[in-house]
Amino acid sequence: MKKASxxxxxxxxxxxxxxxxxxxxxxxxxxxxxxxxxxxVNLSLWTFQDLHKKYYEKTAELWNKNNPDQQIELSIDTxxxxxxxxxxxxxxxxxxxxxxxxxxxxNFFQNFLKGDIQLVELNKVIxxxxxxxxxxxxxxxxxxxxxxxxxxHVGATVVYYNKELLDKAGVNADNIKTWADYTEAxxxxxxxxxxxxxxxxxxxxxxxxxxxVQRGSDYLDKNGNVTLDNEINVKTLQTMKDMIYKxxxxxxxxxxxxGAEEFFTYMNKGEAASLIMPMWYMSRFLEYMPDLxxxxxVRPMPVWEKxxxxxxxxxxxxxxxxxxxxxxxxxxxxxxxxxxSKESNIRIWxxxxxxxIRWDVWNDPELQKPDPYFNNEKIFNILLDMKDEIKSPNxxxxxxxxxxxxxxxVMFKSLKDQSQTPEQAxxxxxxxLRKQKK
Numbered sequence: 001m002k003k004a005s006x007x008x009x010x011x012x013x014x015x016x017x018x019x020x021x022x023x024x025x026x027x028x029x030x031x032x033x034x035x036x037x038x039x040x041v042n043l044s045l046w047t048f049q050d051l052h053k054k055y056y057e058k059t060a061e062l063w064n065k066n067n068p069d070q071q072i073e074l075s076i077d078t079x080x081x082x083x084x085x086x087x088x089x090x091x092x093x094x095x096x097x098x099x100x101x102x103x104x105x106x107n108f109f110q111n112f113l114k115g116d117i118q119l120v121e122l123n124k125v126i127x128x129x130x131x132x133x134x135x136x137x138x139x140x141x142x143x144x145x146x147x148x149x150x151x152x153h154v155g156a157t158v159v160y161y162n163k164e165l166l167d168k169a170g171v172n173a174d175n176i177k178t179w180a181d182y183t184e185a186x187x188x189x190x191x192x193x194x195x196x197x198x199x200x201x202x203x204x205x206x207x208x209x210x211x212x213v214q215r216g217s218d219y220l221d222k223n224g225n226v227t228l229d230n231e232i233n234v235k236t237l238q239t240m241k242d243m244i245y246k247x248x249x250x251x252x253x254x255x256x257x258x259g260a261e262e263f264f265t266y267m268n269k270g271e272a273a274s275l276i277m278p279m280w281y282m283s284r285f286l287e288y289m290p291d292l293x294x295x296x297x298v299r300p301m302p303v304w305e306k307x308x309x310x311x312x313x314x315x316x317x318x319x320x321x322x323x324x325x326x327x328x329x330x331x332x333x334x335x336x337x338x339x340x341s342k343e344s345n346i347r348i349w350x351x352x353x354x355x356x357i358r359w360d361v362w363n364d365p366e367l368q369k370p371d372p373y374f375n376n377e378k379i380f381n382i383l384l385d386m387k388d389e390i391k392s393p394n395x396x397x398x399x400x401x402x403x404x405x406x407x408x409x410v411m412f413k414s415l416k417d418q419s420q421t422p423e424q425a426x427x428x429x430x431x432x433l434r435k436q437k438k
Contacts, residue, residue, distance in 0.1 A: 040064075040071040041327050043334065044099035046088060048081040052103055052152075052317070055351055059338045072334060081105065092118040092322065100325035101335060106316035107400050109141055109149060114397065119148040120321040120328050125336035126150070132360045133340075134313070136392035141318035149318025150339040153354035155278040156311045156383055156390045157210040160285070161297040163375060165273040168192050173297050179239070182302045186249030189273045196272045197249040199263070200240055202416040203256030205406045207276035210312035212236050213393050215304055219406070219433075224396030226437065228406075229423070229430035237422035241415055252416045264288035276301065278314045279355035279383070286353065286373055293373045300386050309389035355380075359387050398433055405429040 047053055053076050060074040077099070079087065085108045091097035092112065104112060112119055126138060126147045134154050141149030161173045169192035171185045186197030200207065212218060217232040227233070243250040251272075255262030258277060267275065268289040275281075285296060300310035319339060321331045338344050345356035346366050361367060362380040370376040383390075393399075406429065414425040 040073040041330050042073050042075065043101060043325075043327060043331055044075045044077070045101040045103075046077050046079065046084055046099045047103040048079055048084045048105065049103065049317070050078055051352060053078050055348070056338065058347070058351070059344065060334075062343075063334060063337055070330065070333075072330065074334075085111075088112075092324070095324070098322040098324040100327060100331040101319060101321055103317045103319050104149060106140060106151075106318060106395065107403060109318045110395050110397050110399055112320070113143045113148065117143070117148065118323045120323055120325070120332060122147045122150065122321070122332065122335070125332060125340060129340060133357050134359055134387065134390055136313055136390060137316065137357045140316065140392050140395050141320075149320045150335060151316045151318055151357050152339065152348055152352065153280055153316065154357055154383070154390055155280055155313045155315040156355055156386075157207070157214075157276065157278050157301055157314055158311065158382065159299050159301055160275045160277065160281070161299060162270060162273045162292065162295050163297050164295045165189055165193050165195055165270065166297075169273075173299050176299070176302055179302045179304055183243065183247055183249060186243070186273070187247065190249055193273070195270065196251045198243075198274045198276065199251050199253040199266070199272050200244070200411070200415055201257045202252045202412045203407060204253075204258065205403060205411060206258060206314075208237060208240060208406070208411065209393065209403075210276065210278075210301065210314055211240075213312035213314075213391050214301060214309050216308075216391075218394045219402040220394050220396050220398055222394050224394075224398060224437075226398070226402075226430050226433045228402060228433060229426040233426055234423045237410075237414055237426060241418075241422055244415060245418075256412075258284070268292060270295075280315065280353070282374070282379075283353040294375060296374050297377065298374055298379050298382055300382060300389075309391050310386045311390045313390045313392040355383060359384070362387075398437060401436055402429075402433055405432060 045056060047056070056074065056076055060072060064071050085105065088098060088102055089111060123146060130138060137151045137154055138147050141147060141151070163173070166173055166189065169188040171188050176182050176185050189195060189197050212233050215232050215236065217227065217230060219228045221227050240250070244252065253263055254260070254266040257263065258281065266272065268291050270292070285292060303310060319335055321328055321335055325331050340358070342358065342361055345358035345361045346364055348354050348356045349367055362384050367380045368378050370378055410425045410429050413420040414422045420428065
């Protein structure tokens with residue numbers, strides 16, 4: 001790996017704001033015990049999310065049950081997000097101390113694909129079945145045609161509609177096809193109910209990021225060049241501002257972002273008729289907004305114009321095997337079992353409420369059960385209908401920095417305190433990124 005400054009790498013991780021559905025805190029260790037520990041292969045795994053830890057523990061139990069001749073003893077360490085990524089980067093740079101397997105947040109993954117890559121190529125387990133998966137979720141963890149990480153979920157962005165509010169306004173969610181339709185529907189909702197159509201993050205980047213990705217734009221292009229202040233992005237952010245202050249159908253999000261307690265309370269009370277977020281946010285509805293049970297519809301994103309896709313895959317965790325592992329073969333097999341097998345992809349939905357990357361399980365009876373919370377609908381039929389329209393963002397070494405600037409500066413200054421126009425806010429952030437690129 002390039003001998004980049006460890007101190008510089010550490011500062012990147014410590015300053016970055018990670019707002020994905022796979023973030024988490026904690027600092028604990030656990031072991032998946034086996035019945036025959038003398039013959040078991042010891043594997044270590046680092047993660048930054050306690051929910052992931054619980055999933056891996058169960059997976060290790062199932063692996064040992066199904067592989068009596070190849071038992072493993074899985075030791076799992078859970079660290080705070082930035083700390084774990086910084087610790088892993090230092091271990092890989094120094095050549096000592098890395099685990100066999102590591103969860104790597106999508107925002108940081110490109111930092112591990114520089115120079116002499118210290119992650120194991122996973123093509124041998126991915127390629128045989130990749131036609132059953134959402135390809136874009138492999139591409140974001142690849143370099144030069146080689147795959148180095150496997151995700152938990154697609155993170156397909158959808159619109160969650162409050163059917164009760166739409167019904168009061170005489171609005172049918174299925175008739176909302178474009179963002180112009182969405183705005184007109186929002187005006188009807190406001191007039192009939194006095195409630196907002198939606199809320200936008202002002203200390204986060206949603207739904208701005210998926211709204212530009214679906215238009216073929218991004219913060220960075222495929223080569224890592226800064227495109228944050230391009231025309232599409234400026235027009236999109238201006239439209240969002242107009243929805244708040246001109247059309248008056250949206251509001252700056254209470255609490256600032258979709259993870260704030262104030263926002264959970266706001267949504268739970270039925271104060272907004274819709275929310276644009278990835279599929280993984282379903283778990284937040286179930287946990288924090290019980291009063292909306294039976295009222296929420298899941299639908300594709302509206303499009304800006306014909307030809308645009310109806311979703312964008314946001315957030316993610318690319319789990320990797322490190323080259324320091326003395327048991328790379330079994331570590332790779334275990335990772336494939338945990339994230340590529342049909343059975344595990346079904347469990348990812350059952351236990352984590354993530355939309356699994358293996359789309360052929362979306363038709364499985366377990367995923368086709370009508371969901372009482374979500375209006376008794378078969379949610380995965382929505383994804384099946386748009387499975388070829390789920391774009392993933394471009395990721396490069398400036399990904400963390402670009403998101404941090406959007407989260408901390410762009411959205412607040414343009415949508416909340418209005419100290420800068422959308423164009424000014426995006427240009428200022430883009431100029432800062434270009435300085436960092438030099």
